[in-house]
Amino acid sequence: MKYFLLIAAFNTIILIACNNANSTTSKSENNVETKKETPVQETNTTTPVKDILTGYIQLKNALIADNGSDAAAAGNSMVGAFQKFDKSILAGNQKKTYEDVEDDAREHAEHIGKNGGNITHQREHFDMLSKDVYELVKAFNAGQALYQDSCPMYNGGKGATWLSETKEIKNPYFGKKMPSCGMVTEELK
């Protein structure tokens, strides 16, 4: 009897210990389809990667505003955009680039979607995601004015890049702490 009680108590402790490590990350998966209302500059030209790019820009703007839950919603809408993307029509370099980028980028977007409560972690994935979206834009064209920006301070001084629809620098890695770190390194058209 005593022995079983001990095991039962032990079980309960483990249950509690294991669960609280997870509870912070597994929220906010509920809104894959919700489009956020952040206005994105629209132009007439379209590009096959438009939805992906729209989600990316929403994500970037949410990070500039230090808003983890908006960032998560934008991450989820990027996941949706990847799911809807019709890659059967692609050929040549576009096909190659898309296939190279897809898994990686979608995984980053998923992580950002799941980590609404951890903006530091979202930014780590945003750093890697930005490189993927850059490759997509290079292969498919942006369909709108777009700039690649770079801030040398993120990442322990190793620097990081991002894409922006405005020429003015607003830093998504530091948010309000250091909004002006960075410069335009490339104008994408």
Next chain:
Amino acid sequence: MSLIKKILLGFLIVMMAIQFIQPARNKNGQVMPTDISKTVNVPGNVLAVFKTACYDCHSNNTRYPWYVNIQPVGWMLAHHVKEGKEELNFSEFGSYSARRQISKLRSIENSIRDGSMPLGSYTIIHRNAQLTKEEKALIINWARLAKDSLFNRK
């Protein structure tokens, strides 16, 4: 019998009953051709840290301590292994696209620097999986070098 005793007894019966539901084991015993050590250079001391602190959840070979026979401990571990392997599987690293391999190395570096890995619920029990300062620096430096070597190969 008092109410408390009845509740306790009921709890015990449930606990005993669930002991018969054992999750499948994650153990394949061989080094796969897609193992990380076949893709990038992993020095012995780095591999040793991964094996002690990460492989239980991030490879095809989990070492099972005796108490995983007690449920729900075994279920929790099985759940972590499933989730952990989806994120990163050292045994299948070689099957990832080049881009994903680089991302995973970055994520390893980040997770060590942030202290998010190994999971706290794991190091509570596996004290030797708690990384020392030196071990952390070792992994971070290795991840950077390995990432650069993959970049150059691309």
